[in-house]
Each structure stands twice: as structure tokens, then as C-alpha cells.
Amino acid sequence: MKQAGSILIVDDNPDILIAARLLLKQHYQSVKTTDNPFDIEGLINEHKTSDQPIDVILLDMNFSQDAISGQEGFYWLKKIIAQDPSIVVLLMTAYSDIQLAVDAIKAGASDFIAKPWQNDQLLAAVAAAFSHAKDKQQVGQLTRQTQGLSQALNQSVGSQQFSFLGQSAAMKEVFQTIEKAAQTDANILITGESGTGKELTAHAIHQASQRRDKTFISLDMGAVAHSLFESELFGHKKGAFTDAKTDRMGKFELAQNGSLFLDELGNLPLEQQAKLLAALQNRQVTPVGGSKAINVDIRLICATNDNLQQAVSEGRFRQDLLYRINTVEIRLPPLRERSEDIPLLAEYYLTHFAQKYKRSLSINPNDMHALCAYSWPGNVRELAHAIERAVILTEGELLDIRTVVGSQIPLAAAETPSTLEPLSYDTFDLEVLEQRAVRAALKHYQGNVSHAAKALGLTRGALYRRLEKYGL
Numbered sequence: 001m002k003q004a005g006s007i008l009i010v011d012d013n014p015d016i017l018i019a020a021r022l023l024l025k026q027h028y029q030s031v032k033t034t035d036n037p038f039d040i041e042g043l044i045n046e047h048k049t050s051d052q053p054i055d056v057i058l059l060d061m062n063f064s065q066d067a068i069s070g071q072e073g074f075y076w077l078k079k080i081i082a083q084d085p086s087i088v089v090l091l092m093t094a095y096s097d098i099q100l101a102v103d104a105i106k107a108g109a110s111d112f113i114a115k116p117w118q119n120d121q122l123l124a125a126v127a128a129a130f131s132h133a134k135d136k137q138q139v140g141q142l143t144r145q146t147q148g149l150s151q152a153l154n155q156s157v158g159s160q161q162f163s164f165l166g167q168s169a170a171m172k173e174v175f176q177t178i179e180k181a182a183q184t185d186a187n188i189l190i191t192g193e194s195g196t197g198k199e200l201t202a203h204a205i206h207q208a209s210q211r212r213d214k215t216f217i218s219l220d221m222g223a224v225a226h227s228l229f230e231s232e233l234f235g236h237k238k239g240a241f242t243d244a245k246t247d248r249m250g251k252f253e254l255a256q257n258g259s260l261f262l263d264e265l266g267n268l269p270l271e272q273q274a275k276l277l278a279a280l281q282n283r284q285v286t287p288v289g290g291s292k293a294i295n296v297d298i299r300l301i302c303a304t305n306d307n308l309q310q311a312v313s314e315g316r317f318r319q320d321l322l323y324r325i326n327t328v329e330i331r332l333p334p335l336r337e338r339s340e341d342i343p344l345l346a347e348y349y350l351t352h353f354a355q356k357y358k359r360s361l362s363i364n365p366n367d368m369h370a371l372c373a374y375s376w377p378g379n380v381r382e383l384a385h386a387i388e389r390a391v392i393l394t395e396g397e398l399l400d401i402r403t404v405v406g407s408q409i410p411l412a413a414a415e416t417p418s419t420l421e422p423l424s425y426d427t428f429d430l431e432v433l434e435q436r437a438v439r440a441a442l443k444h445y446q447g448n449v450s451h452a453a454k455a456l457g458l459t460r461g462a463l464y465r466r467l468e469k470y471g472l
């Protein structure tokens with residue numbers, strides 16, 4: 001059986017080309033020949049975009065008639081190495097000269113063959129060249145992976161990992177789903193408003209999975225220029241576009257055997273959505289400017305604060321891609337719907353930032369109620385930032401909540417239901433009055449369903465049913 005691999009033979013003597021080709025063709029899948037060294041560059045490029053990039057070149061050292069210095073061989077050898085350092089070059093000359101051989105190897109050739117050759121000698125030299133080529137390709141692949149990983153690492157320095165906390169029923173359900181889904185290789189879609197902890201959830205899934213010892217790679221689609229999506233996801237080959245100075249691995253390859261987290265997925269343009277879908281279906285990616293598909297084994301975790309179902313109905317997102325990525329969906333509730341978590345989070349971030357800024361601070365219980373009553377439109381991120389700001393600005397030992405979100409927090413509001421707007425009695429229709437009470441409570445508690453429900457003497461579920469009933 002022929003071995004996979006591609007050889008190019010360059011010699012100005014047609015007899016040599018025919019003899020070498022006939023011999024090597026019996027052993028290798030692709031053997032090309034040329035008598036003109038000026039063709040080399042074009043042939044390398046042509047093969048790069050086909051399925052069989054050239055692995056080994058057998059290169060004559062002298063092309064002009066009677067030339068014996070070998071200088072031409074050295075010239076073309078250097079050009080080949082500059083164009084594609086992963087190609088292995090075997091030099092050939094009719095003038096066996098030990099000094100030439102040493103110089104050729106110093107200049108980057110893998111070996112040297114004297115013409116006329118013994119067939120078994122040539123075959124042994126070519127086999128060694130192929131094994132050298134394989135090593136070089138692996139080293140190149142590992143170098144690119146290391147470069148990509150250190151780049152990804154640099155990007156994540158600064159984005160500190162916090163504990164993932166929650167004691168509300170909603171968050172307990174989220175934690176349970178994470179545990180269950182992490183055991184499988186299912187694609188997971190995390191939805192939720194900004195700052196609700198989607199990125200923390202993605203890390204938690206990776207950590208709870210069998211892939212925890214492999215890489216976790218994330219890509220913020222919101223921060224990538226449209227023209228670069230494909231290259232960021234699938235990588236690119238050198239020269240694929242103006243700025244592609246070297247081969248570069250995409251995030252799929254970097255996440256090989258690990259987890260790939262695509263944040264802000266709703267930003268992906270339709271054209272790239274089709275390519276992402278194909279990559280997920282085939283479990284293969286093809287770098288931009290390349291032709292060889294690479295097998296990938298990743299768990300995909302996506303996050304969005306967009307409503308993707310609505311994006312589908314508006315034609316901004318592909319239905320088939322949505323089906324592919326949301327095998328399991330985890331919805332992170334906004335903080336205002338789980339105010340039971342606020343004391344835990346506030347204490348956690350207070351301890352963290354007090355330690356960071358070397359302060360000793362506590363929160364007044366009344367102020368904790370105020371924090372719970374506030375609607376936190378920026379969710380946990382806003383709460384964490386607010387606590388940090390307050391730790392920095394507070395002068396005494398009690399955290400100064402006013403500095404946290406200024407006048408936005410209705411201090412002690414949770415304790416003064418008398419401040420609710422009075423109901424008007426132009427009717428005694430209980431349904432109308434109930435509707436007004438619901439509206440007033442929601443307005444007063446700035447949309448915080450838990451607090452409004454408590455003030456109305458309802459469970460949250462009962463309040464939700466009324467919201468639905470009255471179309472609120």
C-alpha cells in the first residue's frame with residue numbers, strides 16, 4: 001500500500017526525473033516533478049491549497065550546465081525554507097563532496113544523496129525525510145497551539161474568577177442542571193441578562209465535566225470584527241489575507257478535547273452561522289485559506305443575552321443552528337427575581353473587597369434590606385462593582401450604602417409599605433382593584449417580583465399568574 005505523503009522532485013535532467021518518479025511513485029501517494037526550479041514556489045502554494053501539501057522536496061544542487069559549485073542548490077534551498085519551514089529538503093548532486101554535504105545540512109537540508117543512487121539508499125533517505133517532515137509538522141502545530149494558548153491566557157489575565165454563589169430556589173435549579181449537563185457532551189446554551197453570571201456558569205460546566213483537565217477557551221463574539229470571525233473560530237493559513245503573516249490556530253483547534261465558550265453568540269453574522277453549523281455537524285474545521293479539514297472534539301458552550309428565538313423569527317439567527325447549540329438550555333434569572341441571593345453575594349463581595357483594600361467593614365442590617373429591595377439592572381456585576389466602590393469610599397466601619405448606588409436605592413423602603421401609592425376607590429370591582437394593587441406594588445419595588453409578591457401577600461408564582469392574567 002502506498003504511504004500518504006507528497007514529494008516534489010526538482011532536477012534539470014529529465015532522465016533523473018523519470019527514474020526517481022518511477023521508483024517513488026510505487027511507495028508514495030503523490031510524486032510531482034519539474035525541471036525548472038522557478039516553478040517551486042508556485043507548486044508549493046498550489047499544493048498547500050489542495051489536500052496534499054508538499055512534505056518532501058528532492059532538490060538538485062546544480063541547474064546551469066557544467067555548474068558544480070552547488071550554489072544554485074543552496075539558493076533554492078533557502079527560498080524553500082523561507083517559504084514553508086515545514087517542508088523537508090533532500091539535496092542531490094552528481095558530484096559527491098563531503099564538504100558540500102556538510103554545508104547543505106548546515107543550511108537546513110535534511111540529508112544529501114549522491115547521484116547515481118542505489119534505489120534502496122534513495123528510498124531509505126526519503127523515508128527518513130518523511131519522518132522528519134512529520135516531526136516538523138507536529139512541532140509547528142504545537143508551537144501554534146502554544147502561541148494561541150498563551151494569547152488566550154493573556155486575554156483572561158485580569159478577568160478574575162469568583163466563586164459561583166446562590167441559595168435561591170432558581171439558582172439551586174441552575175446548579176443542578178449544570179451538574180447533570182456537565183456529565184454529558186451536550187452543547188449548552190446559557191441565556192440571561194448581562195451580569196447574571198453566564199461566563200461563571202460556562203466555567204462551572206467545564207470544571208464539573210470530564211474535560212476539566214483540558215483547555216477552556218472562550219471567544220467574546222461581541223469583541224470580534226465581522227471580517228475576523230472565521231479566522232478567530234477556524235484559524236487561518238499564512239497569506240490567506242493581508243494580515244495573515246503566519247499560520248494561526250482557531251479557537252476550535254485550541255479547545256481540542258476541552259470546552260469552547262462562545263459568548264455573545266447573537267452577534268455572529270448569518271454567513272458565519274452557516275459555517276459554524278457545518279463545523280458542529282461535521283466535527284471538522286477548515287482554516288481560512290486552507291483546504292485540509294481538521295477533526296475537532298470539543299464541547300460547545302454558548303451564551304447570549306439576546307432572545308435567540310426572536311432573532312430566529314426576525315431572520316437574524318438560523319433556526320437549525322439554534323437547535324444544534326441548545327441541546328441543554330440554562331436560563332440565569334436576573335438578580336431582581338432572586339433577591340434572596342443578595343445578602344450572600346453582598347457579604348461575599350464585601351469580604352473580598354475589604355480584604356483587597358485592607359479594610360474592616362460590615363453592612364447595617366437595614367441597609368441590607370435596602371440592597372435587597374433595589375432592582376439591580378446590571379445584576380451581580382453591578383452589585384459587585386457597587387460594593388467595591390462603597391468599600392473604597394466608606395470612611396467609618398459600616399459600609400456606606402449611599403455611596404453604593406446613590407439615591408437609586410430607596411433606603412429602608414422594604415420596611416415602609418405605607419409609602420405605597422394609595423389605591424383609588426372609584427370602583428369596588430375586586431379584579432380592577434387587584435390589578436391596580438399589583439401595578440402599584442411592582443412600580444414601588446421597581447420591578448422586583450419577590451418584594452412585590454411579599455408586599456401583596458402572594459407567592460411569586462401567584463404574582464406571575466396575575467401578571468399573565470392582566471397582561472402586565
Ligand SMILES: Nc1ncnc2c1ncn2[C@@H]1O[C@H](COP(=O)(O)OP(=O)(O)OP(=O)(O)O)[C@@H](O)[C@H]1O
Nearest residue numbers: 162163164165193194195196197198199200380381
Ligand atoms: N452567582 C454569582 N456568584 C458570584 N459572583 C457572580 C455570580 N454571578 C455573577 N457574578 C459576578 O458578576 C460578574 C459578571 O458575571 P459574568 O461575567 O459571568 O456575567 P455574564 O452574564 O457573562 O455577563 P455579560 O453578559 O455582560 O458578559 C463577574 O464578576 C462574576 O464573578
